[in-house]
Amino acid sequence: MTALAGFIEGVGLLGPGIASWQADAPVLAGDSPWSGARTVIPALTCLPGAERRRTGVPVRIAITAGLEAALGAGRDAAALPAIFTSSGGDGQNLHEICIALAAGERQLSPTRFHNSVHNAPSGYWGIATGATPASNALCAYDASFGAGLLEALTQMHIEQRAVLLVAYDAPYPEPLHSTRPIPDAFAVALVLAPARNQAALARLEVRLSDACADELADARLEALRRAIPAARSLPLLAALAQRRSGTVTLDYRTPRTLSVEMQTWA
């Protein structure tokens, strides 16, 4: 099949034991130990006070990762088309709505309702950054990262401009947690561009594959990769952190995978 090629210019990352790509890329490189501590949910200083108080975990982690990637790429966040992808969205907010409805309450909180849309991070991203280009909100269950990567690369390729991909997941409270046990919050963002510039960290070439997805050497990080759909990106991030060139295979929709030909440089 046709390969989709582009350059990674910036990375944003947030998850258990990972404060940011900037701070913790050495953990993924295997150069420093992974604490495994619960994800620290950042406050958003880029939103007006009223909006800031209304945001849930997915909005906070998605925007934080997106801003880190744009900053790393040296790109104006407001100028980037954005592709948000998540396997589930805001589980806590959904839980509160379902509890209220089950109790016979009919007057839902208007804020809870507008925060319940799957594109809430995309909407708040626009409010926070002033970005008016196209912004997408995808879901593909466990394949959400791969679906977002394909969407981002096709959009980048067709429009011949840099785009921002943000994949994120957040845990559900019980009783939904038992049916969808996502253990913690995780967000990854990539600025992808069609041509190489000074900010470029790697070239990647993506195609659909039937090979087995790569696993991570660290057993605990491998467990994280398997438990959180957005963390299926970790083999790519590890290769990037190690500045390792070669083929990385990422989970997509079982049994299909995505083969990523990586060329990195110092």
Add this chain to the structure above:
Amino acid sequence: MTLKVSAFTATSCIGRGTQAMLATLRAQRTGLAPCPSVPYGLDTYVGEVPGVDAVQLPRELADFDCRNNRLAYMGLQQDGFAARVGDCLARLGPARVGVFLGTSTSGILETEQAFAARDAHSGALPSWFHYAGAHSTYSVAAFTLRALGIEGPAAVISSACSSSAKVFASAQRAIAAGLIDAAVVGGVDSLCLTTLHGFNSLQLVSVKPVRPFDVARDGLSIGEAAAFALLERAEASPASQALLLLGSGESSDAHHMSAPHPEGRGAREAMQRALKAAGLDPGRIDYINLHGTGTPSNDEAEARAVHAVLGDVPGSSTKGATGHTLGAAGALEAVICLLALREGLMPAGVNTTQLDPALEVNYVLQNRAAALQCVMSNSFGFGGSNCSLVFARG
């Protein structure tokens, strides 16, 4: 890249399949009816599709059972759509065909019911609750892949009420980039408590059937629908009866989560980008299917944007007939645009009796026969997500 719409279908409160739908449009009737108090409990009108609860999914699709996927299944059986997709798969191979569907709430009705049936002691959800097959936002795409035997890339786009317009844009890019050769696109959304009471909490739901662009408009009516289209590369010189997707335009308001930009800035940008992608001057658009939700703020902002971009192009909102089908609205109204092109019909906006004189919109109040060459459809959603599509005859 211009795409050919090689098959399409829709099921909503105005008809199961395009033939029934066209008959309702020609009769200028609404499909809206008083909202059943059980289970919804809201004094309003809704566009409910009859018979959805009676649909039985084939045994091999039982894991996907929920009202939303039953509606999807009902929709796929109309207009010979599933068979047309089968022909396409035989021609191109199942791995070269993608699926891009829009939904806002997927199978959340069953999640609401599962919460009401929690175990009194443990709080656990009942064993019939299926996260992946029903609740997951993606479930309708997973269901459609399986139901049609498609093996290519798939995603759900869930950007509230622009969802199933944006799927046309994503499919167009994926085909142009060579990732796939054809795509099933569409939207499926079904009635649930969350949207009815959620929109009501924002004071956006009318107690009467919605009256878009009317001086007395006071909110929307919610509907449900399943609408699908099969998109493929167009021939270099398509036949004159061919129906084409010429271009799409997407934008973000960057303004507010649940209110449109008052000047319709994002709407304007989406329409301008769609025209640019289609390579058309504004004067080439013969009819516009408006987003026209019937809320005071949407119709005002949209009228400004349309007037700024397209002048006094004739337009109507078909939500007076169908209700606002949310994540299915983009695809449902795309199908209405395709019927309008094929039949040479500008469908009237029903329920509206007295146009708001403050809105500069050339609103079609009676069906008009007209040879339409190019038409546009607008879809806007919460989070300031906008998408405009341009369809044409060959």
